[in-house]
Amino acid sequence: MSVVDAGAIAAKVVDVLRHRAVPVGISNRHVHLSQDDFARLFPGQNLGVSKPLAQPGHFAASQTVSLRGPKGVINNVRILGPIRTYTQVEVSATQARELGIKPPVRMSGDLEGSAGIEIISEHGAITLEQGVIIAKRHIHMNTFDALLFGVEDCQSVNVLVGEAPRTVLFKDVVIRVDPQLVLEMHLDTDEANAAGLKGANDVGEIVFQE
Ligand SMILES: [Zn+2]
Secondary structure, eight states: OOOOOHHHHHHHHHHHHHTSOEEEEEEOSEEEOBHHHHHHHSTTOOOOEEEEOSSTTOEEEEEEEEEEOSSOEEEEEEEEESOBSSOEEEOOHHHHHHHTOOOOEEOTTOOTTOEEEEEEOSSOEEEEEEEEEEEOOEEEEOHHHHHHHTOOTTOEEEEEESOTTSOEEEEEEEEEEOTTOOSEEEEEHHHHHHTTOOSSSOEEEEEOOO
């Protein structure tokens, strides 16, 4: 007669859940706008929805802007909605070089001392003294996922991404716990290219020291 060891089964289930694939979303350069800055760039308009994103309520807007730095211009930069309380621009290190600016690697919202930029639309322009960052790689997850993975908000983990011959172990990946958001790792285009990601159905695996 076999004895069911509930503890051993539970441990196995948790082990499977801890090693499950984390969907990877690749963030191309984009802009989040405050209501005031949006109104300056697009007077009389509402932020239009072009495409919903994986995170509930988040979307690529129909409006785009250009970014102008000391060394160059990047056109067709998507605005991501919804409207935020502050304006923030996210670029890759490669794009920062094209623009001629030196943004710090930061988490979203941590803008003190970040880089400046000019944002241009067909109707107007605004100059930011600060607000440009290179987004620090991170994983969004809800409270239940955090419990299963055994991680906490703001903790850093290692994540294995990509396939041979371009497999990359990303260190310093910050966990962001938010009950409203779904499990998704965010990398920028430099990081995605380094790992040979395809931009669709990419996944990573959190690597735990065991
Ligand atoms: Zn994110």
